[in-house]
Amino acid sequence: MTVLHPRKRIDIFVEMAVLPRVEEALTGARVTGFTVVPCIKGRGWNGDWSSDEIADAERMVMLSTITRAETLDTVLESLRPVMERWRIVVSVADVQVVRSDKF
Amino acid sequence: MTVLHPRKRIDIFVEMAVLPRVEEALTGARVTGFTVVPCIKGRGWNGDWSSDEIADAERMVMLSTITRAETLDTVLESLRPVMERWRIVVSVADVQVVRSDKF
Amino acid sequence: MTVLHPRKRIDIFVEMAVLPRVEEALTGARVTGFTVVPCIKGRGWNGDWSSDEIADAERMVMLSTITRAETLDTVLESLRPVMERWRIVVSVADVQVVRSDKF
Amino acid sequence: MIEQILTLAGANLASPIVLFFALGVAAALARSDLTVPEAFAKGLTIYLMLAIGFKGGVAVAKNGITLDFLTVAAAGIVLGVLIPAIAHGVLTRTRLLDPLNAAAVAAHYGSVSIVTFVAGTTLLTSLGVAFDGYMIAVTAIMETPAIIVGLWLANASLKGAERTGFSKDLLHEVMLNGSVVLLMGAFLIGYVSGEPGMAAIGAFVDTPFKGVLCLFMLDMGLLAGRRLVTARLLTPGLVLFGLVMPLVSAVLALAMAMALALSPGTGTLLMILAASASYIAVPAAMRIALPQANPAIYVTLSLAVTFPFNLSLGLPLYYFAASNLLG
Amino acid sequence: MIEQILTLAGANLASPIVLFFALGVAAALARSDLTVPEAFAKGLTIYLMLAIGFKGGVAVAKNGITLDFLTVAAAGIVLGVLIPAIAHGVLTRTRLLDPLNAAAVAAHYGSVSIVTFVAGTTLLTSLGVAFDGYMIAVTAIMETPAIIVGLWLANASLKGAERTGFSKDLLHEVMLNGSVVLLMGAFLIGYVSGEPGMAAIGAFVDTPFKGVLCLFMLDMGLLAGRRLVTARLLTPGLVLFGLVMPLVSAVLALAMAMALALSPGTGTLLMILAASASYIAVPAAMRIALPQANPAIYVTLSLAVTFPFNLSLGLPLYYFAASNLLG
Amino acid sequence: MIEQILTLAGANLASPIVLFFALGVAAALARSDLTVPEAFAKGLTIYLMLAIGFKGGVAVAKNGITLDFLTVAAAGIVLGVLIPAIAHGVLTRTRLLDPLNAAAVAAHYGSVSIVTFVAGTTLLTSLGVAFDGYMIAVTAIMETPAIIVGLWLANASLKGAERTGFSKDLLHEVMLNGSVVLLMGAFLIGYVSGEPGMAAIGAFVDTPFKGVLCLFMLDMGLLAGRRLVTARLLTPGLVLFGLVMPLVSAVLALAMAMALALSPGTGTLLMILAASASYIAVPAAMRIALPQANPAIYVTLSLAVTFPFNLSLGLPLYYFAASNLLG
Ligand SMILES: Nc1ncnc2c1ncn2[C@@H]1O[C@H](COP(=O)(O)O)[C@@H](O)[C@H]1O
Ligand SMILES: Nc1ncnc2c1ncn2[C@@H]1O[C@H](COP(=O)(O)O)[C@@H](O)[C@H]1O
Ligand SMILES: Nc1ncnc2c1ncn2[C@@H]1O[C@H](COP(=O)(O)O)[C@@H](O)[C@H]1O
Ligand code: NA
Numbered sequence A, B, C: 001m002t003v004l005h006p007r008k009r010i011d012i013f014v015e016m017a018v019l020p021r022v023e024e025a026l027t028g029a030r031v032t033g034f035t036v037v038p039c040i041k042g043r044g045w046n047g048d049w050s051s052d053e054i055a056d057a058e059r060m061v062m063l064s065t066i067t068r069a070e071t072l073d074t075v076l077e078s079l080r081p082v083m084e085r086w087r088i089v090v091s092v093a094d095v096q097v098v099r100s101d102k103f
Numbered sequence D, E, F: 001m002i003e004q005i006l007t008l009a010g011a012n013l014a015s016p017i018v019l020f021f022a023l024g025v026a027a028a029l030a031r032s033d034l035t036v037p038e039a040f041a042k043g044l045t046i047y048l049m050l051a052i053g054f055k056g057g058v059a060v061a062k063n064g065i066t067l068d069f070l071t072v073a074a075a076g077i078v079l080g081v082l083i084p085a086i087a088h089g090v091l092t093r094t095r096l097l098d099p100l101n102a103a104a105v106a107a108h109y110g111s112v113s114i115v116t117f118v119a120g121t122t123l124l125t126s127l128g129v130a131f132d133g134y135m136i137a138v139t140a141i142m143e144t145p146a147i148i149v150g151l152w153l154a155n156a157s158l159k160g161a162e163r164t165g166f167s168k169d170l171l172h173e174v175m176l177n178g179s180v181v182l183l184m185g186a187f188l189i190g191y192v193s194g195e196p197g198m199a200a201i202g203a204f205v206d207t208p209f210k211g212v213l214c215l216f217m218l219d220m221g222l223l224a225g226r227r228l229v230t231a232r233l234l235t236p237g238l239v240l241f242g243l244v245m246p247l248v249s250a251v252l253a254l255a256m257a258m259a260l261a262l263s264p265g266t267g268t269l270l271m272i273l274a275a276s277a278s279y280i281a282v283p284a285a286m287r288i289a290l291p292q293a294n295p296a297i298y299v300t301l302s303l304a305v306t307f308p309f310n311l312s313l314g315l316p317l318y319y320f321a322a323s324n325l326l327g
């Protein structure tokens, strides 16, 4: 049987233009990796947006990072300034991974 | 330490053409927001599909919404008519969020 | 109230070029379906990649499959040869689904 | 006569348009990883529809709108009703398909393939055969009636709750389909702009048109070929249907063309519209309105059997018949 | 004179460029599912900027760089400072918007819309009116000053912590904006390549240009129309602002053009730049630097009110004024 | 002679093709956010390959297939075997790279860069130098042998279990690579269509070709520039290798061209193919077959060092040598 190890998966919906700030925050918090997925539309308190727009303003992406529970708080703390200023949705879920040394 | 609040994340794989029906159902169930991610291919009981197709028929997207546990049942109930008629995969996961007032 | 059934959601980040090997492994492990989402950039032990590249080498995709807990181990076992050779990130989460017969 | 038809077919098969389609099919069958990015291919479709619509409008502006347009449009609508009825009858009587999938397939054959039409106009132009510019408007008009007929046929075989309500939403989606709007819009713009408009953007809509069509055909070939690779559900009977049904429809259209005394060029195009089967607008409508029907049947039949047949053999055959029996 | 202006407006409204924009708006208002894939539309923008920049550079290479260029560029920068100041004053005094959103909107009107400029050059060319090639460089130069002014205006109404620091990062993002770099770069390349360069790639940058612009305008129309459908935040007062502000800016630019004794063509383009409002570069900058301001206000105003107005009525009006008062 | 070479280099460096590449590099180095959407850029690649293949085929149809083609193709294959062997030897002897990464890099230099080839044909055309149309087929033929050689070299340094099996799957993926299929397919279609085909789609494959190449070069420049920004792994030794290896390969090719008495144009193209390094087909194959090797090394070396060198200085140099020693 494959042994699984508990980790945290943080999913961050954030505006494309703000992504560099999020990446910086993650790198500062020493996460070992992340992946970014495009989004095509969304709805929230500020109304609707769509990737059809000619400008990339308002377009969101989803960044996912799998990290150790120990790192979680550092990550959330370094994201705080971004969360205070820009549209961003952060959620954390429990996951299990196969290779404990990778994350 | 950042305090986290429990919420539900609902992920819905649904055909692009049927997406408006899903959005309507969610809005009816008073979710505060959602984001849609494109998909490029898939496999299921009905065989394979791929986004290369010239028509958007069969192309799927993934809609994600983070919502309160109280809303979950309303959401699932309003999705029922869509689930009965069209190809759609709905899954629910426990997540934690930072800003309790946002969702 | 809608009754929910526990399932496992496996998310796999893998290079586009290696995707066929993963699909084969999943089909061999008898998962009933999966969906693939594109990714636009990422960072990991091997540095950064971006989908802007002219070649698809290094580009990653995210494959998601919802499956029964019983199948999980078979899936992970059949993924092992792929995981030993190529860049791939596998995580498993607990989810709940509405239709128990579909997965 | 046989000689004449062989020359025609030969010339058509050796045209870059057909050859690039064949290249795409061959690449897909050989499982090459060649692909045309989807956003780029969709951009090309928009170009092709904008260009063909505009050119049709300019042509009509030159000759003025004639009564012919109305009669041919009416004939097109009649074909859009008759063809699905026949197709549905054939498919259910022969038990090739259950009534539901039969209705979905019928809707596809009653509607039209714009790319087949475009390939037809290119063939006619290269043969120096004149045709009426209003045929592009007829193409747009013929896109939707068959969808309504198909859904009506499907409903006849469904119980109450499963029936498709002809909701306002649904009719809206069907009637204001992107390709209908673009074809008709570009046609009207061409009509309003006339020759000066053509002078302004002819270098865009006309000069590179055939070449863009070749690039697009490469993609069509790749898609058709990939469908063939995975076509588990295509029985020999269905393939036969996909080859014979266009001939039946073309004969129907030819009869109408003779009755209306259309020119060989215009008559050929009416035959092509009748014979062609939709694979863009109708599948999208069916997924919404008739989700029980299987796209692995109706898209594959339309895209991987009937489209290649029309493109390679159908077009010259229809022109051959029209040029001998019309005008 | 009224007759002259009506003829001009009529000719402009009947041009394929305006008609395809109208088609897009109509399709969006009718909620058709017609869309131009985003990657394709962005590719077209890059083509348009590359082509217009290159052609401007080639034109300047022919005539040599004149002192005029420097004075018009300076005038452009002055406009880029004055216009946002005026717009901000109007919006806050009339209480149409809070100071923050007013600042964001002001930045948009002080900056420029490249597509409006391109449509203007196309109109002038079709009228056979000459203009100076360096205006494309002026376009690039006018993109950014208004952003700085807008952020400065916003800061004036923000408390310490909320203020936008003019960090190096931010200035970098604003100054090295993709469209500025591409316009200026292509302009320089055109300048260096001169006539031989034009001979080499004129068939790409010139021949299909107007047609590509039509296709792009279809997309612009779809986007503007969709914005109109969801425009909950546009009060009548704001719409009025979106129609009057371009006129005010155009009059300012006309006065400068008269003072500098510009030719009618070049003067028209300066008026167009002044009157047009950005909807690509500035929104992106605002989302980063002024996230509290609402894009549902500033993008909609710029794209769905001012752009259509300039395209349809503004362009001929500005040319009419310039041709009567300049040269 | 020095004068001659400087004139040549100057003319090449001032061509819009090279200048747009430089613009892209500059924009990336300045960290501008300018980007060409990936789907659009891939669409352009397909256009370029389709067009160059088709034109080559038409050219061969005019002159007939000669024995030359077979001998040059054979020479190409020999180069595709020799060059990786040499490159691997150099890289391992000098300890610039471990055997595995050396093998991966070697495969890239043994294969070819289609865009470099296209830029070479454009340079020759602008100089009025004739070359043989079959060289595009030689390009397609030279894409794959080096991959096999590279994997074979890698296996020599791997233990049993880690070795790449030359599975049917792998060979299939390598041989039926999209670019090989498209180049060869378009070449054959051009050959079959001949002059009438050219008359039909020349306005697409020929007229805008150079301009499309400019737009594509802008993207190449952006990609190369971004690679340079993040190139942590490029040691000075590796950069030197990336500049000298193309010269070595070109000399080898020149010797073969002299032995085969090729014309200056055709000889130049053989040198270009030898000197150029792949950055599309080979990286993809390496990721699958040799995942242990690092793309941050082989792609960066090929795209950000050797490609710019060949484009700017290599092409005129190779032509200079060929024109003096051949024909
Ligand atoms: N509850 C949610 N679930 C998923 N995505 C959300 C949610 N709320 C907001 N978003 C995303 O974040 C964007 C901005 O949110 P807001 O600032 O609330 O308008 C939305 O347009 C969505 O794309
Ligand atoms: N177990 C699953 N996990 C993830 N996606 C699925 C699953 N089952 C189905 N799907 C997606 O839903 C589509 C339609 O499913 P089906 O109706 O079962 O063919 C598939 O093509 C997949 O994209
Ligand atoms: N912890 C992580 N979370 C999410 N994605 C990751 C993670 N680590 C790696 N990846 C993805 O996998 C790719 C290859 O990882 P690596 O082999 O570590 O460089 C990265 O570029 C990311 O796209
Ligand atoms: Na039909």
Ligand code: NA
Pocket: E083, E108, E109, E110, E111, E112, E113, E249, E273, E274, E275, E276, E277, E278
């Ligand atoms: Na302005």
Ligand code: NA
Pocket: F083, F108, F109, F110, F111, F112, F113, F249, F273, F274, F275, F276, F277, F278
């Ligand atoms: Na080489």
